[in-house]
Amino acid sequence: MTGVTIATIPSGVPGLDEVLGGGIPHLSFNLVVGGPGCGKTTLGHQIAFTNATKANRALYISIIGEPPLKMLRYQQQFSFFDAAKVGEAVRFIHLGEEARSGGLGRVLDRIVEEVARTNPAIVVVDSFRSMMHADKEPAAALDVQDFIQRLSIHLTTCEATTFLIGELSHDAEPESPIFTVADGIVALSQSTDRNSVVRKLQVVKMRGQGQMPGLQTMRISRDGVSVFPRLLTPDEHVKPSAPALRLETGDKTLDEMFGGGVPSGYSVLVCGPSGSGKTVLSNEFILAGAQRGEPGIIAVFERRPNDYLQTTPFGTEFQQLIREKKLDVLYLRPLDLSIDETLLEIRNAALRIGAKRIVIDSLSGLELALAPTFRDDFRESLYRIVGALTGVGATLLSTVELDDSYNFLRLSPHGIAFLSDAIVLQRYVEIDSELRRAIAVVKVRGSEHSKELREYAIEAGRLKVRAPLRNYDGLLTGRPRLRVPGKDP
């Protein structure tokens, strides 16, 4: 037996269809719930304007709450609001007077009248919570349940996909029968942590579809609501052996230290103190790839792209590559980013230009750019970053600031070295009363690599790896000793 196919309609909200399991089920009866300021009304408008045409109208019914004049005023600020659709494609109706004078019965009658008259494909009722407060008659709760039930049945038989918006919490009132009636429940929330606010969306229920479980972060911008689905691709990070394809770093000696270049698809961590040349190495890595036809992405968390392009020695080359769509420099510096938003932006850019090399400069800056609530899960977040970005077929190079401590060797302040397939260490060493730089390839998973500690210099903005520092012991302690010939231990 072949079951009925449930068609879906797009939400018009970036990322939401993926979370819903493919879009909004046609003819479904949905609740959009959450506290004040969570974006419920904006979401309702975005869905209505996305789907409304003269043939498939949207009916937006406001009851008690935000004055409709102000609602129209504020919603116009969003790019999805199309004034040309107002009237014919999107029809607004205010039933405040009916709610006040005739209660729920009158409101229901008017909704039925309007639906019969306009035959809409989408109906948004904003908000049903206000109706619960509007009807103060005895047994009002029963009336509200009855109202919702009758509304659901009526709108379904009228072939409308419906959204009831309300300041209701599915956590606080899980026993509410309203939640049983609904085919879909989308819960919005926002939480404050120190000075940052993080918005989240959860598809609590979506009958007939395999929605993405858990809380997803979201943002409200001039384009309305955007959702950033959690990317969970840990399996893609596991690599049984080093791949045959090796990528050039831009310095031949460093390639040799890697055992023939960076294995393609690896996650490389470049750690070193401030000024050691981590950005120089990452830029060379991008440029070396571009010269071989491998597009790249640089996600900057510390400087603006223009500053970045002006200060990097390869600025002119990078600007040319950007014009040729072989390079994208992403500036991600707000202090309220979620890891999923960051990840999606980088991943989408990578997919857009077919990036083979991605640089995150730096993980220390990324951690600062995240809203405080996400910093607690930074290791888990990095795990997902590595999985998702190497999962698109790119090789990831991340820089991380290292404390210049000589008492112990820690390869990252986040304890994330184990997440990396390869690690490059940059250090300052004092030799003959001179501050010099040393580099080592600490790890290349599944591959032979050099164990040497080599001196390097930065000349004309390029990393030049030189001879091994063989004549010294204790370089990483900060107190190297010149080894006397013939007295090797």
Add this chain to the structure above:
Amino acid sequence: MPTSKTDALAAKLVDHELTGGADAIGAVYEKTFAQLSPIIGAHGVRGIFARALEIVQPEQPLLRSFVVGTEPLRAAATLAPCLSRASVADARVAGIALYTAFFGLIVTFIGFELTVRLLHAAWPQVDMKET
């Protein structure tokens, strides 16, 4: 706030209604009410109209005795009788001032483009785009 565009819109609609005689000056409100009350509520439209009158009354002696009705649909019912002793030209000036303030307030909230779009159905024969 009133601009040359809202002023021109008010003039156009007042002139359109005045072809039916000075008594028809309240029709601009009634037609606007019919279009906007389903969207922003009957009391919302009446409230804006009452505020518009407050704004223009000091400058318009002919409107000083006009009182906005409490029943939203009939809020402008006494407008025409107030203007009945004036010449058509003077009634036109007062009417344009009142409706310029009225539309100006609506435009302040939802913008000129959306205001015209919502009003168009009431005056399909009036080319509002040219205002």
